[in-house]
Amino acid sequence: xxxxxxxxxxxxxxxxxxxxxxxxxxxxxxxxxxxxxxxxxxxxxxxxxxxxxxxxxxxxxxxxxxxxxxxxxxxxxxxxxxxxxxxxxxxxxxxxxxxxxxxxxxxxxxxxxxxxxxxxxxxxxxxxxxxxxxxxxxxxxxxxxxxxxxxxxxxxxxxxxxxxxxxxxxxxxxxxxxxxxxxxxxxxxxxxxxxxxxxxxxxxxxxxxxxxxxxxxxxxxxxxxxxxxxxxxxxxxxxxxxxxxxxxxxxxxxxxxxxxxxxxxxxxxxxxxxxxxxxxxxxxxxxxxxxxxxxxxxxxxxxxxxxxxxxxxxxxxxxxxxxxxxxxxxxxxxxxxxxxxxxxxxxxxxxxxxxxxxxxxxxxxxxxxxxxxxxxxxxxxxxxxxxxxxxxxxxxxxxxxxxxx
Amino acid sequence: xxxxxxxxxxxxxxxxxxxxxxxxxxxxxxxxxxxxxxxxxxxxxxxxxxxxxxxxxxxxxxxxxxxxxxxxxxxxxxxxxxxxxxxxxxxxxxxxxxxxxxxxxxxxxxxxxxxxxxxxxxxxx
Numbered sequence: 001x002x003x004x005x006x007x008x009x010x011x012x013x014x015x016x017x018x019x020x021x022x023x024x025x026x027x028x029x030x031x032x033x034x035x036x037x038x039x040x041x042x043x044x045x046x047x048x049x050x051x052x053x054x055x056x057x058x059x060x061x062x063x064x065x066x067x068x069x070x071x072x073x074x075x076x077x078x079x080x081x082x083x084x085x086x087x088x089x090x091x092x093x094x095x096x097x098x099x100x101x102x103x104x105x106x107x108x109x110x111x112x113x114x115x116x117x118x119x120x121x122x123x124x125x126x127x128x129x130x131x132x133x134x135x136x137x138x139x140x141x142x143x144x145x146x147x148x149x150x151x152x153x154x155x156x157x158x159x160x161x162x163x164x165x166x167x168x169x170x171x172x173x174x175x176x177x178x179x180x181x182x183x184x185x186x187x188x189x190x191x192x193x194x195x196x197x198x199x200x201x202x203x204x205x206x207x208x209x210x211x212x213x214x215x216x217x218x219x220x221x222x223x224x225x226x227x228x229x230x231x232x233x234x235x236x237x238x239x240x241x242x243x244x245x246x247x248x249x250x251x252x253x254x255x256x257x258x259x260x261x262x263x264x265x266x267x268x269x270x271x272x273x274x275x276x277x278x279x280x281x282x283x284x285x286x287x288x289x290x291x292x293x294x295x296x297x298x299x300x301x302x303x304x305x306x307x308x309x310x311x312x313x314x315x316x317x318x319x320x321x322x323x324x325x326x327x328x329x330x331x332x333x334x335x336x337x338x339x340x341x342x343x344x345x346x347x348x349x350x351x352x353x354x355x356x357x358x359x360x361x362x363x364x365x366x367x368x369x370x371x372x373x374x375x376x377x378x379x380x381x382x383x384x385x386x387x388x389x390x391x392x393x394x395x396x397x398x399x400x401x402x403x404x405x
Numbered sequence: 406x407x408x409x410x411x412x413x414x415x416x417x418x419x420x421x422x423x424x425x426x427x428x429x430x431x432x433x434x435x436x437x438x439x440x441x442x443x444x445x446x447x448x449x450x451x452x453x454x455x456x457x458x459x460x461x462x463x464x465x466x467x468x469x470x471x472x473x474x475x476x477x478x479x480x481x482x483x484x485x486x487x488x489x490x491x492x493x494x495x496x497x498x499x500x501x502x503x504x505x506x507x508x509x510x511x512x513x514x515x516x517x518x519x520x521x522x523x524x525x526x527x528x529x530x
Contacts, residue, residue, distance in 0.1 A: 130477075138497060162527040166500070210529055212480060217497055260525035262483075265476045266501045379495050 002057055002082055006067065009074035015047035016040065016105040016125060017098050020066075021090035023056040025111035030069045032113045037071035039121025047105075049073045052097055054090040057082050062111075088198035095184040104177040105129070113172070115223035123216035123268040124174035132214040132265070134206035135174030136165045139222040143373055143381035144280040147366045148233075148240060150385050153200055156244055156336060159392035160399075161207040161251070162258035166215060169199040169240060170222070175206070182209055188250050190243070196236045197243030204247045208254055217268040221277030233359060242355045245343040256400055260393055276378075287367040288322040294360020301357050305342040307402075310334050317364070327361075327368035329391040335361055337399040345404060409435040410523055413454035415471070416487065417441055417463040421508070425458060428512050429519070442466030446474060449482070456522055458515070459502075461488040469498040476501040483522035485515070 018036040022029055033051060040049035050073060053066040057079045067077055078093045080086075091108070098106050105128040107121055120137075127135045149169055157168045175183075182205060193201045206213055248255065295318050302311060313331050320326065339358055348354050373381040412434045414425045422438045429436050439448055441463060449457070457475065461468035468486065475484055486493070486505040493499050503525070504518040 138500075162525070164500070215500075254528055257528045258526065260521055262481055262525055262527060263476070263501050263503055265480065266473065266498055269473075269498060383494060 002079065003063070003077070004079055004081070006063070006077040008067070011050050011074045011076060011101065013048065014050040014101040014103045016044050016049045016107070017094075017101065017103045018049070018051045018121060019054055019091075019094045019098075019106060019108040020051065020111050021054045021087050021094070021108065022058060022062050022066075022111035023085060023087075023090075024058045024060045024062060026058065026060040026062045026065045028114070029053065029062055029066050029111045032109050032111060032116050033066055033069040033071060033075070035116045035118055036107075036109065036121055037069075037073050039118035039125075040073050042118050043122040044125065050076055050101065050103075052076045052078060052094060053111075054078045054080075054094040054097075056080050056085045056090060086195040086198075088194035088196075088201070091183075091198050091202075092194070095180050098177065098180045099184055102177070103180075105174065106177070106180060107174045108172065110171045113222070115218075115220045116172075117220065119268075120172065120218055123218060124172060127214040127216060127265075127267050128174050128176050131212060132174075133176040133179045133211035134203070134213045135267070136203065136213065136215050136264075137167050137170040137172045137222070138215045138217045138266070138268075139167065139170070139220070140277055140378065141221060142277040142280045143376065143378050144282050144370060145222075145277065147369070148237065148362075151332070151362065151365050151369060151388075152241060152336065153244065154385070155333070155389045155392040157200070157204060157207065158261050158389050159333075159396050160248060160255045160258070161204065162255070162261045163207045163213060164261050164263050164389075165203055165207070165213060168203040171199055172218075172222070173199075173202065174216070175202070176211075179206060179209075179211055182211075188247065190246055192239040192242045192246070196239040197246075200240055200243050201247065204244075204251070208247075208251045212265075214265045214267050217266065219268070223278070237359060237362070238352055238355045241358060242343075242351065245340050245351075245355070248340050249344050252403065256403070261389075282366075282370050284322065284367055284370060287363045287370070288325065291360045291364040291367065292318065294357075294363070298357045298360060301348060301354070304347050305354065305357070306335065306338045310338055314361070322367075325364070325367055325371065327365045329388045330395055332361075332365050333392045333395040334398060337395065337402065340399065341402045341404070409433060410455040411435045411437065411452065412519065413449065413452060413457045414438045415442065415445065415457060415463075415468075416460040417465075418460070421460070421487075424510070425512070425515075429516070432516060432519075434519075442468070442471045445471055446478060449475065449479065454482075456483040456485070456519060458485050458487055458519070461486055461493050462490070469493065469496055472501050473498055481527075483525065485518050485522060487515070 107124045426436045486502040503522045
């Protein structure tokens with residue numbers, strides 16, 4: 001039976017909230033709930049804490065598992081109405097509840113997290129007591145885990161908004177009550193943001209509202225459900241990338257004045273030996289095949305989107321065999337910048353189709369990245385990504401010149 | 406006339422401080438130096454440099470720990486790490502720096518990174 005809110009302990013106010021968004025996570029939600037409770041007790045015992053599950057009216061018993069998980073802190077269950085899904089919609093519920101409770105600090109963690117420890121709550125929450133308003137996670141991730149982050153979300157948010165947040169769509173964040181109010185009152189909301197676009201929306205709003213940002217080292221890898229980068233992307237790609245482009249339109253007066261990028265403060269060291277992430281296997285043949293198939297299919301649309309120079313260069317790289325394939329970073333940066341301009345101009349009249357047309361090129365870029373970093377350690381691959389980001393920053397004048405004023 | 410940008414060189418090797426001071430002064434910067442991390446935050450508070458060039462491996466101080474202290478107090482103050490070894494990148498604390506350079510007698514890369522870091526700008530809102 002649907003319940004919009006279940007608040008067994010009648011919690012009316014709190015200092016710190018741990019939010020766990022979910023949809024059908026009965027098999028996994030008990031673990032992060034339990035860890036969150038331990039984290040609040042161990043590190044925030046002087047504060048009134050509460051754990052809030054913001055759910056999409058799950059049908060697999062998530063609600064009961066959450067409420068039945070033994071915790072030493074109170075819990076509140078919230079749900080979107082039947083039929084309303086999406087992580088963003090879950091967060092909207094959470095923002096409203098946080099403001100009702102008057103909480104000054106909020107930590108959110110994914111419901112499928114297997115690697116969360118009580119220290120994660122500390123590291124995402126403690127910087128908020130030190131005048132930081134947004135805390136992003138720093139994990140050790142396998143070099144092939146998070147390819148949308150590595151090739152799109154990180155370089156784009158860094159080059160466009162000027163702040164180096166390595167995991168802008170990490171999914172585990174900390175943010176202040178003040179930032180919650182900004183989130184709640186923002187008029188910038190789309191269908192994509194209500195789904196998987198929510199993470200990049202939250203990070204971008206923090207970057208564009210002068211909020212001091214910190215990155216907190218988690219010590220352990222993010223262990224959730226990583227996928228082969230060549231596997232089907234589902235709607236997530238369109239929602240994340242579409243949100244990036246949508247926000248560029250809203251915040252153009254800001255980012256056009258941003259030059260280069262700056263680092264953030266870092267928090268959370270001294271955790272002892274760092275655990276290495278599990279490997280992620282990549283099917284390079286599948287990436288190559290998907291790229292080629294997409295190329296044949298999207299040519300006409302790309303002709304409308306890309307400059308002649310970029311279109312011509314794409315034609316060149318598509319002739320490379322899998323063994324010799326490469327996708328130069330400056331070309332990839334121009335592809336994304338051209339795509340952002342085309343999105344703003346609505347050149348095709350259907351921006352969803354426009355963003356999805358990027359997918360074959362994303363597969364190609366991922367293939368090139370995998371080939372280049374095959375013999376590299378995780379740390380060497382990180383350095384490679386940092387160098388790619390500098391190329392995005394160096395190419396930014398191209399974006400500014402092409403952006404319609 | 407535009408005010409000269411002030412650069413603070415923090416390095417426990419005298420010849421490095423001398424070389425960097427001479428060359429960066431020739432580039433038009435106002436250069437001050439420190440031979441250790443001792444009371445570095447106080448020095449920054451008093452001198453108000455526009456940018457810091459920070460040695461990682463000093464005898465008595467770990468540059469990466471100093472970097473954290475600087476970043477926590479001076480959020481956007483540009484810091485360029487200098488080192489003879491690139492193994493420091495294995496320590497994630499290093500990402501709080503704006504840039505890094507491997508020490509060399511050719512300061513072209515350092516000068517370029519200083520120029521970029523000083524040019525970096527994020528509008529207030």
